[in-house]
Every structure is written in C-alpha cells, then in structure tokens.
C-alpha cells in the first residue's frame with residue numbers, strides 16, 4: 001500500500017464529488033455546489049479539475065493532461081505526475097490513447113470518442129458573474145432563465161467593435177436551458193462542445209462548482225440573427241505541420257522578433273509532422 | 288449483530304468504489320445503456336448492483352430511505368455498518384432503494400429547488416429485468432435514441448416535465464445498472480428501437 005489515499009482524496013470527499021458529478025450530468029449546464037478541498041497545489045493550477053479527476057480515475061485509466069494544448073508545461077507535467085503517484089494510472093500525451101484527459105483552456109483537435117472523458121479546469125464557472133457579483137442573484141437569474149443581460153452585454157460588443165469581441169470563455173446555452181461558461185477555451189473550440197461523443201466534466205476549485213455535459217448534448221453559442229456566432233482562428237496554416245484547420249498560437253522564434261503560427265495542440269501537430277506533413281517553417285527548430 | 292452485517296462490503300473500497308462509480312457515471316451520462324457493476328454482496332432483498340451503488344455513493348451525509356421489503360433488519364444493519372448513512376423517510380432522503388411499487392408514490396420525494404435543482408432525491412429502482420429494449424429514450428447523453436426496459440412510461444414523463452427540477456433514477460437488476468436522469472424524454476416504444484447488450488463493461 002502507498003502512503004496516500006487512492007487518487008489523494010479521502011473516500012468521503014470522493015463520494016461527495018461523485019454525487020455532485022451525477023447531479024451535474026442529470027442537469028446539463030447547471031453548476032452543482034461542492035465542498036472543495038485543499039489540494040497540494042495552488043488554486044491557479046486547476047484544483048477543481050484535479051478533484052474531478054481524482055473522483056473519476058480508476059487504476060485502468062490512461063491519463064493525459066494538457067495546458068493550453070501542450071502536454072509539457074510545468075502545470076501539465078505536475079498534474080500528470082501527481083496522479084501517476086497517487087492513483088497509479090498510466091499516462092500518455094497521445095490524445096487517442098487517453099481514457100481521461102484533463103485540460104486547461106483547450107479541446108483537443110482530434111475528435112474524442114465514447115470511451116473518453118474530458119475534464120476541464122475552470123477558474124470562473126459563473127457566466128453571469130461579471131454582470132452580477134452576488135451568488136444569490138445569479139442563482140435566481142438561472143432559476144428564472146433571466147439571460148437578457150447576457151445578450152445585452154454581447155450586443156454592446158457589437159456596437160462598440162462591430163463584432164462580438166469575446167474570444168475566450170464564450171457563453172453557451174445547454175439544451176435550450178442553462179447558460180454555461182465553457183471555461184476559457186478559445187471560441188474556436190465552442191462548436192466541439194455540442195454533440196461530443198465523450199463525457200465533459202467541469203471543475204472549479206476556488207469557486208466550488210462542478211458541472212457537466214453528457215455526450216451528444218445540444219450546446220449553442222450565444223449569438224444574434226444579424227451577427228451569427230463565428231469560430232475564429234488566426235488566418236494562417238501551422239508553420240510546423242501545415243495544418244489549415246487547427247487552432248494556432250503565435251510564437252516568437254528568434255531574437256529579431258520573428259514570429260510564426262503553430263498548432264496549440266502539440267500532440268496533434270507532432271502527429272501530423274510524424275506523418276510527413278510539413279509547414280513552411282517545418283525544417284527550422286522552433287523551440 | 289448478524290454475520291452478514293459485517294460481510295458483503297468492498298474488499299478494496301478505494302479501488303472498487305472508483306470502478307463502480309465509473310459504471311454508474313457512464314450509465315447516468317448515457318441513458319439506456321446497461322452496465323455491470325460489482326463489489327458488494329448485500330443481504331436480501333437487495334441486488335448486488337443496488338448494494339454496490341449504496342456503498343459507492345452513501346455515507347453519513349446522505350439520508351437513505353429503505354422502501355418496502357428493503358426495510359428489514361438485515362439491510363438496516365448492513366447499510367449502517369458499511370456506510371454509516373442515516374435512515375430517513377421518503378420526503379427527507381437523498382437516496383431511496385426499493386422496487387418500483389414500493390418506492391411509489393413519487394410525489395413525496397425532494398425534487399430540488401429552482402435555485403438548487405441538484406438538491407433532489409436519487410431513487411435506486413430494483414427491477415426484475417433490465418435490458419436495452421422497451422421504452423424509447425431521447426435527450427442529453429443519447430445520440431439519436433436509445434431504449435430501456437422501464438417500469439412504466441408516464442411517471443418518467445411527469446418527472447421530465449419538472450426539469451430542471453426532478454428525480455434521478457438508477458435502475459438495478461442483479462449485477463447490472465442503468466440510469467434515467469430527469470433530462471431523459473421517455474416515450475412508448477415505436478417499434479424501431481434497438482436492443483443493446485446487458486453486459487457492456
């Protein structure tokens with residue numbers, strides 16, 4: 001036996017989180033309160049996602065962690081190592097090999113399957129928070145489906161910028177009922193939220209909320225008849241693998257301030273390169 | 288104290304409850320799918336699946352209502368020893384377990400509040416059969432439609448009409464489990480429903 005509880009959390013805490021996950025799945029898009037525990041990592045490190053992962057992992061799982069698309073950031077490596085040690089799970093960086101994927105701010109490019117679960121780290125779960133700071137009031141707004149202010153805020157964007165400027169954490173309506181914050185994923189990823197084959201679970205540690213999207217749930221990004229939703233991305237192919245359809249990060253490649261666009265999903269990009277796809281700058285070392 | 292009070296729990300609680308939870312979670316996330324779960328051997332009349340669900344989800348924080356024949360000394364003692372869950376009446380419970388007839392009427396259970404629809408009861412329904420055929424299911428978790436043997440249709444239609452309030456159901460039979468969350472729309476079979484296997488992992 002190890003000196004840890006399996007997956008770090010004690011059994012009673014995991015049961016409490018598991019009950020919250022089931023209610024979240026039964027009421028898609030609704031934020032279930034839970035009693036978040038202190039984790040041996042700072043709040044900014046996705047303690048909500050870590051607690052959800054701890055409650056669902058089994059020793060049979062193969063676990064992947066991405067941080068803005070990358071498997072190799074300090075944050076992603078720490079969380080992966082944490083569950084290797086405490087739950088004895090196998091880990092991987094390959095999206096298609098993972099049974100559970102914990103993510104911060106991205107949905108993998110490769111479509112997920114019915115055998116997979118995507119766990120999101122959420123900083124601010126309440127999409128109405130910037131309109132109304134009081135929890136008692138936002139609860140009421142959700143209860144009464146009072147989402148008019150949300151539309152007003154988006155429309156103000158249009159009148160100010162000529163388009164909806166919100167490009168991350170772009171709010172969605174779930175099954176025509178609850179407005180939900182999809183966490184700070186780029187709105188490019190929003191269309192993947194709906195009709196996904198995998199289970200999607202969202203955990204906010206500091207704010208103590210869990211919510212969920214069952215597979216094949218109807219998810220619609222808020223928009224207007226005269227300004228329909230657009231899943232935008234940088235208008236370039238990936239410099240390393242030439243992908244035209246992936247979400248890109250702009251990176252500085254030399255001391256002279258040279259820049260290139262590369263896939264934010266590093267596993268996707270590496271797989272394409274390994275399969276022989278080459279971008280314009282594919283021969284250069286972009287590290 | 289009877290011998291069976293002490294036995295029939297998880298041999299390896301952390302691992303077995305994690306594995307059982309995944310089965311229950313998949314069932315709740317994909318209404319109409321029937322899965323096997325194991326680990327608990329509860330006293331009669333509880334099924335292995337119902338006992339496993341209770342051990343996985345219940346503890347001193349969750350009042351449990353034992354309906355009908357489930358409310359016997361053997362089950363009371365077993366549940367208290369293995370979970371510490373307090374017993375409660377149907378109007379105060381978080382979980383209830385029994386046959387469909389014994390669990391009824393459904394109107395007495397908590398369905399949550401408009402601000403907190405999650406504060407609602409979960410009913411563990413012991414079924415004599417549990418197969419992926421029968422009533423037609425649609426809604427979140429279901430690609431087009433699925434099918435499930437349900438005790439009746441109308442009660443689930445009433446429950447779905449309460450959404451986002453409502454009850455959630457975990458159906459058990461032997462070592463198999465399925466679920467009907469409040470979000471699932473249930474209708475009489477239209478003849479075109481497909482049969483899914485009872486033994487999916």
Ligand SMILES: [Zn+2]
Pocket residue numbers: 238239240241242243246262263268269270272
């Ligand atoms: Zn690329």
